[in-house]
């Protein structure tokens with residue numbers, strides 16, 4: 207069983223698989239050198255980015271993220287401003303503070319390579335890292351994969367995932383569900399809501415107070431991100447010259463009479479989601495929900511519908527636990543990686559999670575919550591990943607706004623639905639998985655098809 211805290215990770219933009227994952231991989235490799243007493247002999251490191259990490263790595267800031275990891279930084283704690291200065295120094299001075307402990311020569315031109323040729327077989331986000339001694343002998347090499355949402359795995363772990371999963375948790379959980387049907391059955395037999403089942407699973411991993419503090423911190427970072435996005439004007443980095451739109455919409459909303467609801471119906475959800483994704487595109491601090499590219503949907507719904515009354519803390523935790531439980535199902539039964547599933551695996555999953563979380567906050571039964579999650583995915587099936595210029599901007603920013611509105615609609619539809627719906631959550635998750643496998647790699651975070659080839663970069 208995964209924890210909801212594995213899904214909601216604090217990190218930096220613009221991508222959980224291409225930024226957060228590579229940071230963790232870089233650090234993990236250096237930690238392995240220290241652990242195996244190879245660190246002192248290491249005088250050179252070479253990294254090869256393969257598959258989707260090569261094709262869209264530049265737009266997704268993968269080289270910089272890799273350097274952060276090699277310098278010993280961690281996504282949860284690094285300060286984007288000072289970290290950027292450190293990576294800039296690597297490019298200008300051609301030296302790297304390995305693990306933050308010693309300086310080695312490092313020229314990104316020759317030591318950080320984009321390998322477009324090697325076919326990736328286990329997962330499309332592959333990194334090959336090597337450490338050399340003074341004489342050029344390979345001290346250690348390792349292949350890692352960034353498997354989406356900031357999760358990483360070594361080659362060995364992907365080859366035998368059932369025996370050696372990357373995610374380490376404490377003792378056994380009381381409700382070890384592997385499908386939505388099992389989760390709903392636990393709810394029925396125990397007479398519990400979904401968030402209560404998830405809570406008790408989390409209790410077996412850490413004290414309740416720690417879970418609550420972590421959930422509150424996640425919500426705090428999400429809200430801070432919205433606030434920064436609403437108040438920061440300018441043009442996003444990367445060369446597409448995409449102007450930040452959230453501040454302008456926000457100002458218009460505040461200039462309009464609050465009673466103007468017919469026009470404003472979705473503006474609030476749109477503006478909150480866009481604020482987050484513009485911050486993400488700018489490399490700001492983000493919570494993966496469940497990925498960075500789709501990080502605007504849950505905060506938007508959370509802020510608009512769950513943060514305005516006296517039940518604040520309880521509603522926020524209920525929303526995150528329920529949404530997290532749904533996200534665990536996708537992670538366990540399919541994937542949340544755009545490189546594996548296309549955008550249905552990112553924005554689709556976030557929409558499904560947010561729809562379910564909102565239905566729970568609105569008092570839905572576990573079955574209605576599962577229906578909301580099902581609807582949230584059903585109408586994102588087949589959604590491709592085709593970011594223009596390899597940047598997490600077009601279509602990603604608007605797509606989160608659309609996803610937030612769709613999530614609210616999914617929750618409404620589910621609450622009005624008959625008790626037994628035709629399509630189950632398990633069926634739609636399996637359909638997403640099969641659709642993702644059938645999808646051409648052109649539409650899976652390679653920027654080789656779709657909008658990426660039809661929109662002129664200028």
Ligand code: SF4
Nearest residue numbers: 499544549552591602
């Ligand atoms: S198109 Fe979707 S999956 Fe692809 S980078 Fe953008 S948000 Fe992520």
